[in-house]
Amino acid sequence: MENDAATLYCPNENCQAANPLTHKFCQRCSTPLPKNYLWAVVDAPSVGSPGEILADRYLVLDKFVLLDTKPGLLALTPELDNLQPLRAYLRLIPYRLHVPQVYGVLFLAEGPSHREVLLLEKPPLLVDDTIQQVQLGSELTTAWRDATSMRQLNWLWQIAHLWQPLASEGVASSLLDSYVLRVEGSLVRLLDLRFDAANSPELPQLGEFWQQLVSNAKPAIAKFVEQVSLSLIQGEINSTDQLIGVLDGGLAGLGRSQTPTIKIITKTDTGPSRQRNEDACSPPSGTLVSKPPQPTALAIVCDGIGGHEGGNVASNLAIETIQQQVQQLTKVPYDHIDPSQLLYDLEKAVAIANDKISQRNDGENRQGRQRMGTTLVMALPVAHEMYITHVGDSRAYWITRHGCYQVTLDDDVASREVRLGYAIYREAVQQSAAGSLVQALGMGPSTSLHPTSGRFMLDEDAVFLLTSDGLSDFDRVEEYWETEILPILIGEANITNVADRLVEIANAKNGHDNVTVALVHYQVEYWEPEITIKAVIPESYSAKTADFTSRATDPTLLGSPNHKTQVIPDKEPVKTSSLPLQWIVPLIIVVAAASLGLFVKQLGLQSWPFPIFSNPIQTLNPTIPATPTLRSLANLSPGWVIKTNTEISLANNPLLPRGTFLEVIEKRANPKSASGDFSVNMRVCANKSTQIPANTNNPAVTSSVLPNSKPLPAKEKPVLLNLSQLKSSGVSVLQSDAPNPCRTVTQPPVIQPPDTSPT
Template sequence: MADAAKITCPNPNCQAPNPETNRFCQQCGTPVPKRYLWAVGFGKEGYKPGQILAQRYAVKRDRILLDTKPGFTPSFPQDITDAIAPYLRLFPYRLQVPQVYGLLPPHKKNQKEAILLLEQAPILGDRKSSLPNLMPKLGAAWKNATGMRQLNWLWQIAQLWQPFKNAGVATSLLSDELLRVEGPLVRLLELRQDREEPTLSDLGQMWLQWVKEAKPAIAGFLEQLCQQTIQGEVFPEELVAQLDRALFTIGRSQSGTYQIATSTDTGPTRLRNEDACYPSSESFSKIPTGGQALAVVCDGIGGHEGGNVASNLAIETVVAQAQGWQNEPLLLESSNLNALAELEHTVCEANDRISELNDIEGRYDRQRMGTTLVMAAARAHEIYIAHIGDSRVYWITRTGCHQVTLDDDIASREVRLGYALYREALQQLGSGSLVQALGMSSSKSLHPTVQRFVIDEDCIFLLCSDGLSDNDRVEQYWDTEILPVLEGKLDLPTAAANLIEIGNSQNGHDNVTVALVYCRVTGGESTSITSETSSVAELLWTGSTVSPQSETPHPLKTRLLPTQLQKPSLLPLLGGIALLLVLGGALAYLALGKWGDSPILNPAQSPEPKPHSPSLESPVKSSASVPSLSPGSVILVRSSSPKNSAIPKVPLLLYEAPQKQTALGMVPENSVLEIKSKALIEQDRWLKLKLCSIPSAISSDRLPGTYNLIKPSQEGWIRQADLEPYIRQNSIQDSAGLPKCNPGSTSTPLVAPN
């Protein structure tokens, strides 16, 4: 066991040493933070617990360090390296992703690189003990979790997949060592850069190993979902949607009740209160099962005239909009995108009302009144959080307190843009200045953040203005002032009053407002799918909806997506062509009086009918018209610059990466390509293609002097919607049974042209 370290008081006028177990400085009473850090690239040096590195960091155990001088800024990198950049790009996901705290400079002769120190890593520190531990691995905790929680964990990973791929660290989600859990939360120990491009198939393979220990209610669903994922039949957004459906089905057996307590105070130094809240201050309400909870906190922009008018107008607008939600299953149904869009619309509506009043009164620049806003809307097993500005929302469980919103200030913007570490950005002048708030401009330039969380255990969401959150007061007092509510030792209104007192006594520079939303969960622990709901597997997503208001004794059973691609049959197509020929002949006979007068239908002159294939004049407009495009499939493309067409010649181009303007070249006509992988980027589906073969004679009729031709074995990206019009119908085949994609082939294509 590591010896307890002495932590220097962060108060610059004190700096007295304190035992590691002290919550407050024994000399001046200042809160003493216990900041555990995870060291990346550290561990081979053979350091022993108890050692102090760089005269500051105490080694507690392998790769876990304690900052003994939390009041001093750490060492920052001179440049943002490739190892640091992904942490900054994923800053909006810091609920699950740790952040770079600083560097541990090289302090040994053979040490070439500095060590990254990560804060907010999944390290469980006990205030009563001096020995921290890593939180459990997801794989180790899986067996003892409820079906609801198992789905919740996978749902979080599915949501992280695309952002992680864009940042080049999706491999991190495939490591059992890095995936840790803290109650309902999935948390990453560190980020690992991709050496090879991981696919959803790899994710499905990893999940499949957990299926055998999944709860019976969801095991069948998960097994089929994993098989679909392994075979490349789902996109990331479809994976999230299917897990959404399963969560919705399981969640119906879980009952949720809510309590809300609010309080606001002018504070010891302000002349008026520019904060506002809903429900009204000093109120306490209980929402029964099936009801919807709504809480809002607004903070009028300090120093701006009419801040109290703006905050109250925002509350009024949000509450009026919320009246329309009461009788709708908006926050219950599994079409969650509608709920997210509705909340965003509500925030924009409040912004426009304040902006309009500013314009009417002729307020410009700093004379404009404005406000921050945080709101929480909860029902059943879900809670939605919307925010803009620097008022915050914290999620408190029995194991921890987590800030779930990201301040809309200059410091956060610097991090998101990849310019600086967060601790470094906070040192800059004006780092706390807001970059957006309600009422400052039109909603066209507003970007509110809307998040959704699944509730599978008792917890509390704290909404507060910066009069409380400044100086980390929530992090310092959550376990003494909010945790007792979850333990049944304190009532919610008393907790709210205590937080107001902390804001006034420990900060005291601003108005203070809090709203506590206490989520209480019952049932769902042993949710087995009853005879009425059959199995979760029957609710796999195919585009239909299941609304709680349209339930019947025999609920809608959505067809499971096929586990294998089926080759399209030519019989219906040929039958349709034959029917058209017969009808056409009959019409021609009536119009011309005899068959032979029609040159089209004269047996001696008419060519053999060919199966119809899409043309550029009538392109395929949706993926529903084309067989499924899955990794491993081989396709034949038609001419990319057609002759005798009224449509201008448009080359079929492959690009280095999705959304990049750098074209590798043009795909030759009648080429055979293999689909390597798929990606969803900002609602566009992209395919990575490899050119397998090209015809022996390549037409020179192409855009001269503009693009080179793609050569065999080259790979590139194309938007799926751009590719579909060029695909020869019935040419899509699974690669099984076909010759392998030959990098050197330049002759006969794998699939004969139509």
């Protein structure tokens, strides 16, 4: 129910005029009027009565749905000391496509005291602006019966991807609560997070929840969903990687009933305040690419760093290198591609581009702010999927008829603060240096680079917007997507004209930078398959897991230019039959020789006086795990964890008691030391009072206060110790195969802008 007296105030600080709720632009200054709908997390029947205005700004639309009538003002945020219950939301910001983020808090007076209400932004809502009606998005269990088989499996696939990150934060129960589990078109979205009880849910419970969906599953996948559910319950599927692999197989089968048409257009412009355009894009600016008839479609946007010193060189070099690398990948038919391998190969292509730029910097002796670099975001549509890879703060947005979603997370200081659970995003972006990059291509070797890659299942028409910050700054995409980009999907706008219009908006409303955009219009024609999709449950998943792990950790494989996307055979494995007689004798000889070689090798390991060399080809077999390098203080690296064996006093007087675990953030060499001394930045992540599971890869560590000592600063400021202090304290370094008591989140150094402002 609408309050007729309610108004929406202009966010422009120089205007702040009151406007009717029905207006999309300020009637005085034409600034877009954002409508920030919020979900109130409160243990009460409702947060207020519809039409009521709380705290002089929040209009109650429904029991727990609010509208911020003053979107230009920051919401109140809790004190950092009280932030611990919110950290699950903050640390899950990489999954904000599905998990709502914290907007702020609302303090409601109750007599002499008050209660604190958590406000979450962008809840799954159905909004009809024409009649000013807002209602919750459908529960997944309700929308399930009317969805296509492709969408039903897509929803399960998204839940499978969310299970492990939510479980690591102790909120996997959210995926088993039908009230919380909502859908918005093809997307699975959560109303809020439900914290696990003492006994965290396991995959068999997920199977039991999914089993309820079998009766309303589409005929093509009913048996598939039933078999997957039973396999989860019975433990035949015992990992999320295995579950995702099975669902990938089902989606690939359904994908044959879907025919996509793709158009790509790019546009780049120097902007009104720059003399040189350091951005670059592919296809070249103004080029329209259609698939079909073109066999491949790839969109790239790069934003150079380095001013006149070479930002344009870095961005163009990145484009050229990525094109060469990806060209080989796209020659492989989709049915023969392993999705996890393709993600790996895309990140490897980015690593190669990074090393080329970095080597050029080194060759020209560029240091510090003189180094040239670039951000990157690229989109590769493959059949019914979109692959997005990015580094830096160039962004990708996914626009459907249901909304506009930012699918990349900037590699900047503000996002890092939120990922580590230190601050709410809306507050973090207000801090100084919040937009400084923590990584970009060309700033160092690829071993310290961490590109982000993601896959998105597409079962409806969509537009992906790739853009440099010349457009995305100041939320211009969020302000104008509905009026400028959405018309593409409803057939009211031409994609080329929209690209031109977005550049005009960037130059007029921002104008401080170069601007580059790429639009990828994905149109799909789908029909329900007549055949029944069968679930292929692998007997063992360990071999594939070992293979992927070895690829990720072997630097020789990462840098290999000859490595190709894994090709899956298109024929069923040939069943072995009895060997012909003429093969038996040679086989016996080979087995005997191998046994003799193994025997001799074992002797050599014990007391053989001469070295015996193993077959060098064997060491390249990725299914054979390599012996991990022994970790020590001498080769300490970021991401490693050390344990204190004695108490350590810090300069600001808190104590690190014996049994404290610290994660290495950064290692700094001491140029004045002739003995190779260095200092180490670390964060406290666990201590002897923390319960650390013995057999888990992602233990949930919740303790942040050290016993019997002065509490650490509220933000858990990094601990700085040098090598001699570590040695004298008798610390021990955890080996790679030991249970990790920390959530490993690397904190790369901030990339300082060049002397001239970066683009």
